[in-house]
Amino acid sequence: MFERxxxxxxxxxxxxxxxxxEAGTRxxxxxxxxxxxxxxxxxxxxxxxxxxxxxGRRDSVRDAVGAARRRAGLTRAETDALAGxxxxxxxxxxxxxxxxxxxxxxxxxxxxxRWRSGHRPFTREAKDVLTGALRVATDxxxxxxxxxxxxxxxxxxxxxxxxxxxxxxxxxESLTRVLYGGxxxxxx
Numbered sequence: 150m151f152e153r154x155x156x157x158x159x160x161x162x163x164x165x166x167x168x169x170x171e172a173g174t175r176x177x178x179x180x181x182x183x184x185x186x187x188x189x190x191x192x193x194x195x196x197x198x199x200x201x202x203x204x205g206r207r208d209s210v211r212d213a214v215g216a217a218r219r220r221a222g223l224t225r226a227e228t229d230a231l232a233g234x235x236x237x238x239x240x241x242x243x244x245x246x247x248x249x250x251x252x253x254x255x256x257x258x259x260x261x262x263r264w265r266s267g268h269r270p271f272t273r274e275a276k277d278v279l280t281g282a283l284r285v286a287t288d289x290x291x292x293x294x295x296x297x298x299x300x301x302x303x304x305x306x307x308x309x310x311x312x313x314x315x316x317x318x319x320x321x322e323s324l325t326r327v328l329y330g331g332x333x334x335x336x337x
Contacts, residue, residue, distance in 0.1 A: 157193070164185030225312060
């Protein structure tokens with residue numbers, strides 16, 4: 150599949166690995182792909198994000214991803230559902246951080262040092278985004294997988310990246326309008 154990735158898409162994947170290294174996590178997650186995408190200034194995905202007004206709000210996206218990491222990767226919808234069951238995630242995070250330090254729930258145990266294979270593996274969610282990008286490209290009859298396909302895949306997969314993007318006005322529908330000029334509303 151990676152042989153079909155454009156130079157921009159490969160740069161996003163490499164950027165996601167760098168994001169994981171910077172965060173000190175053991176795995177590359179879908180949130181790292183999102184952070185790598187918003188950090189780029191070239192490619193169709195970057196063009197679309199700029200057209201949708203996200204270029205000036207990158208720090209807001211980073212902050213929202215960081216807040217989700219502090220909640221152990223739970224989306225606000227999941228946090229609200231737990232609140233409906235009487236579980237206050239904010240209180241739990243505060244107690245854990247009081248006992249173990251800031252960001253304790255976002256830490257990836259065993260993150261220090263090298264791994265046997267010499268690289269960080271991708272989480273199931275990140276792999277699903279990569280597979281989703283292939284599906285989006287195939288559905289569009291595109292021969293290559295670009296950063297725009299990665300971005301579109303992030304918007305359709307439930308989780309923190311899709312929630313953060315939607316909160317910033319970036320949805321599958323808005324992206325397809327910007328990228329392809331059409332009102333295509335069905336996710337690949």
